Amino acid sequence: MTGVAQAPVYNRIALIGLGLIASSMFWAIQRGGLAGEVTGYARSQATRDTARRIGLTDRVCDTAAEAVAGADLVVLAVPVGAMAAVAAEIAPHLAKGATVTDVGSVKRSVIESVGPHLPEGVHFIPGHPLAGTEHSGPESGFATLFDNRWCLLVPVEGTDPQATARLRALWEGIGSNVEEMDADHHDLVLAVTSHTPHLIAYTMVGVADDLGRVTDGEVIKYSAAGFRDFTRIAASDPTMWRDVFLTNKDATLEILGRFTEELFALQRAIRTGDGDHLFDYFTRTRAIRRGIIEAGQDTAAPDFGRTPQVSKS
Amino acid sequence: MTGVAQAPVYNRIALIGLGLIASSMFWAIQRGGLAGEVTGYARSQATRDTARRIGLTDRVCDTAAEAVAGADLVVLAVPVGAMAAVAAEIAPHLAKGATVTDVGSVKRSVIESVGPHLPEGVHFIPGHPLAGTEHSGPESGFATLFDNRWCLLVPVEGTDPQATARLRALWEGIGSNVEEMDADHHDLVLAVTSHTPHLIAYTMVGVADDLGRVTDGEVIKYSAAGFRDFTRIAASDPTMWRDVFLTNKDATLEILGRFTEELFALQRAIRTGDGDHLFDYFTRTRAIRRGIIEAGQDTAAPDFGRTPQVSKS
Ligand SMILES: NC(=O)c1ccc[n+]([C@@H]2O[C@H](COP(=O)([O-])OP(=O)(O)OC[C@H]3O[C@@H](n4cnc5c(N)ncnc54)[C@H](OP(=O)(O)O)[C@@H]3O)[C@@H](O)[C@H]2O)c1
Ligand SMILES: NC(=O)c1ccc[n+]([C@@H]2O[C@H](COP(=O)([O-])OP(=O)(O)OC[C@H]3O[C@@H](n4cnc5c(N)ncnc54)[C@H](OP(=O)(O)O)[C@@H]3O)[C@@H](O)[C@H]2O)c1
Incomplete structure (x- = not known):
């Protein structure tokens, strides 16, 4: 089904961090018609300028707060060590019922550092797509990066199965095979x-x-x-x-x-x-x-x- | 110049061992018209049968002696540990003035184990093409393996520069860049x-x-x-x-x-x-x-x- 336009899985997806992984996700989301709108935010002006120039996300925002406002999915695509600070920054602005996920390469530590910041009523479903290249930055992404690769979802205890199923549908639309496992x-x-x-x-x-x-x-x-x-x-x-x-x-x-x-x-x-x-x-x-x-x-x-x-x- | 027929560099080349390296050499020699005739020998009947079936070398011989008879270049393309025994086997049958080379991945040990077996009047110029794949055997070779890769020649003391120049011309015809260095x-x-x-x-x-x-x-x-x-x-x-x-x-x-x-x-x-x-x-x-x-x-x-x-x- 890859490459064929599908029904949107989320109304608005916010990508926080606009490097290799986030940009590849965006091109795949666009290819599959998987979101009504995709917003993007990166900490540096240079990256935001580049993103605007190359059309990376439908709307590049100057603050993380603006990017996550009204989003039903927020993807944290920054280095693992930066996840806690980013989570703290966006937490007050998250919509009720939104899902927060991440793409970090380590899961126990992300759960411990991000989880405590998130408010009640927000679903937190950590993830990790097993695909990458040695390149980084907003211009290194491409739509096929995740095709036929695995994406691991690591739902924490008490996660709403519906929310997990929806995130799974997104990754499948992006081209991945999805598996669930525990963090350790x-x-x-x-x-x-x-x-x-x-x-x-x-x-x-x-x-x-x-x-x-x-x-x-x-x-x-x-x-x-x-x-x-x-x-x-x-x-x-x-x-x-x-x-x-x-x-x-x-x-x-x-x-x-x-x-x-x-x-x-x-x-x-x-x-x-x-x-x-x-x-x-x-x-x-x-x-x-x-x-x-x-x-x-x-x-x-x-x-x-x-x-x-x-x-x- | 790769791919274009050239003047033969040797009249008859004997390939001893018919695995990945020898078969890739043969296809490249054929592509470049670099030899009048190429003979081949491998110790097992199975490999010789395969070689005959796929046209690997112009003439597959049932003994090493037959393969090297009248050859002006003999290439030892067997594992490094087998070089000494193969050298002893072919030595009595080498033509006067012939060049013997090898493609082994280690050079000091090959020089020490092959050198003493070779008769006076035969040039011994060890070599090592820096190209390979994880596949082996007579059917794994392909003509482009050595294109734009390095081939290292390791002439021993007193080697005739003419003989070295000729072997260099062969490897260049095969597609490689050639460099000389000492064994250690x-x-x-x-x-x-x-x-x-x-x-x-x-x-x-x-x-x-x-x-x-x-x-x-x-x-x-x-x-x-x-x-x-x-x-x-x-x-x-x-x-x-x-x-x-x-x-x-x-x-x-x-x-x-x-x-x-x-x-x-x-x-x-x-x-x-x-x-x-x-x-x-x-x-x-x-x-x-x-x-x-x-x-x-x-x-x-x-x-x-x-x-x-x-x-x-
Ligand atoms: N690359 C891979 O092979 C791969 C594979 C799977 C998962 N991952 C995971 O995916 C995540 C992102 O990796 P990537 O390859 O996309 O990285 P990347 O291309 O280097 O992009 C990183 C993004 O994070 C932002 N960032 C960096 N440090 C930050 C900080 N301290 N605070 C806030 N934002 C910060 C950068 O912003 P600026 O551009 O403004 O500096 C950039 O937009 C990482 O957690 C990594 O473990 C990577
Ligand atoms: N593969 C690489 O990446 C690579 C790269 C550069 C250099 N080299 C060197 O090239 C040489 C040949 O490697 P290859 O990859 O072509 O190997 P290969 O595909 O496994 O072929 C080895 C050949 O040597 C013969 N042989 C094996 N053991 C022997 C023995 N004890 N006595 C006589 N003949 C024997 C085999 O005969 P049968 O088929 O009859 O068993 C076969 O024809 C080695 O010295 C290696 O170090 C390899």
């Missing part, structure tokens, strides 16, 4: 599938960067042999990722602990020349890749469909 | 740009796989948030990678040591809530990505140009 489980699964991989990629790129200076750009020049795939991950927004690690500390540290344990075992196998250990480990990890392709979460095209011919011209 | 430097640069990143990716996938069983496939389902890019790297051939780590032990262990040092510093920053340390680190690593795009070694397209719309249908 979310934070652990994401520590494995996203947060720890990002930290490791950042670390590897940092190590290479140190050596890169020594070897005069060779690390960049010869990056196609594996390293470059780490650099994409490690090019993501520093503020966003600082906040993720500060707020999903326990789960990330737990997975990191397991990671270093396994890494030390492989390191020992290299040192002692234990080829069987290495071979068995590398064979086991191969199967998981097949699972991901079968689950439709990646392409089997060589080189991710990068086209070297094109980059040559 | 090669092994260190590759430990940074390829070998350590692969080990880390294998480790992360192993950790996730353990947890994946617990959380019933969620790791696969939600892999698009970063993890899936590791799984591609960690789906590469186990034999090849076992051999790489066993033969590039010192450089890999050195880079791994630096990696764990940096990782522990970041881990401590997470534990103590030192957001500035995290932010500064993540900012620094961002720049290196820009360098890679500028160097033409990757695309800036969101999501590597993966097209979720297509995978949806």
Whole structure:
């Protein structure tokens, strides 16, 4: 159904924060005709100016209060560490019966920091779309970002099932598959599938960067042999990722602990020349890749469909 | 010039081993008209049958001796750990004045294990094309694999510059940019740009796989948030990678040591809530990505140009 105009799911959606995620949501909402009106607000004049110039949201507001007034859905699309302050700012202006959701990459911490600010009679349904790129800002979004990706909803206790169903309908209209889970489980699964991989990629790129200076750009020049795939991950927004690690500390540290344990075992196998250990480990990890392709979460095209011919011209 | 028929660089090229690298070389050699004839040999009947069926090489031979007879270039395209035995097998059958090269991912060890087997009057010029995919075997190759990628040549002392120039012309005809460097430097640069990143990716996938069983496939389902890019790297051939780590032990262990040092510093920053340390680190690593795009070694397209719309249908 993606791409076909549908009945609006909400009358007025307010996007607070106008970066990669909010702008992609807007283009997908517009593509699907999912809202009567979309208002937008970002803290900086520069971002609001850009949004007005490129037509990002139907109405760009100069205050968060103005943006959320009369909205039946408010989406917090700012870094996790900024959620509490933004929630405090908008709370007095929320319409009765409105739903507040967020798109933050960590859920327990957002629930604890946003929840207390929201007034009675407002539904709070935390969410997290599992899609992104290494780019950020209002001009980085595109309508297809969420197509065929997962969006996790993390309803808190006592949430009205009707309100959840409506938010689910929005994300489905945006192109996502929706699943519900609890906050702690979310934070652990994401520590494995996203947060720890990002930290490791950042670390590897940092190590290479140190050596890169020594070897005069060779690390960049010869990056196609594996390293470059780490650099994409490690090019993501520093503020966003600082906040993720500060707020999903326990789960990330737990997975990191397991990671270093396994890494030390492989390191020992290299040192002692234990080829069987290495071979068995590398064979086991191969199967998981097949699972991901079968689950439709990646392409089997060589080189991710990068086209070297094109980059040559 | 890629894609345009050129004058043959060699009269007869023998490919020993018919996997991803050899088959991609063949299609590119054919595309460029770079050899009068290409012969091929692989140890297993199954691979030779497949090669005959798909027209991989002009003449598939049942012995290595037959394949190298009369060849003016012999390419060893087998795992690094198998190079010595293959060199011993072909040595008595090499034509006088022929060049022997290899495509192994480690160079010091190949020089030490292959060199002593080769007779006087044969040029030995080790090489390493920096391009690959996670697929292997005779059917995984394609002509454009090496386009705009680097091929490193590692001539040993006393190599005839003419022979090196000719091998360079072949790789340029195949589509690569060619650079020369010494073996130890090669092994260190590759430990940074390829070998350590692969080990880390294998480790992360192993950790996730353990947890994946617990959380019933969620790791696969939600892999698009970063993890899936590791799984591609960690789906590469186990034999090849076992051999790489066993033969590039010192450089890999050195880079791994630096990696764990940096990782522990970041881990401590997470534990103590030192957001500035995290932010500064993540900012620094961002720049290196820009360098890679500028160097033409990757695309800036969101999501590597993966097209979720297509995978949806
Ligand atoms: N990027 C991803 O891959 C991804 C994926 C899933 C979820 N998320 C989550 O989505 C949220 C937004 O990420 P994004 O990628 O869209 O980020 P982004 O492109 O960097 O945009 C962030 C937006 O938040 C605003 N902002 C930043 N700091 C703020 C503060 N202290 N107070 C108020 N507003 C602030 C920015 O305003 P200005 O433009 O005016 O500075 C900007 O409009 C984050 O919580 C992130 O965890 C990201
Ligand atoms: N894949 C990459 O990303 C990449 C990139 C650059 C360089 N390299 C290097 O290129 C070389 C070949 O890699 P590849 O990716 O082409 O591998 P591949 O697709 O797995 O093919 C390997 C070939 O070597 C043969 N072989 C395997 N073990 C052997 C043994 N013990 N004795 C004799 N022959 C044996 C196989 O024969 P059968 O088919 O009969 O089993 C097969 O034809 C390796 O040295 C690797 O380090 C690989």
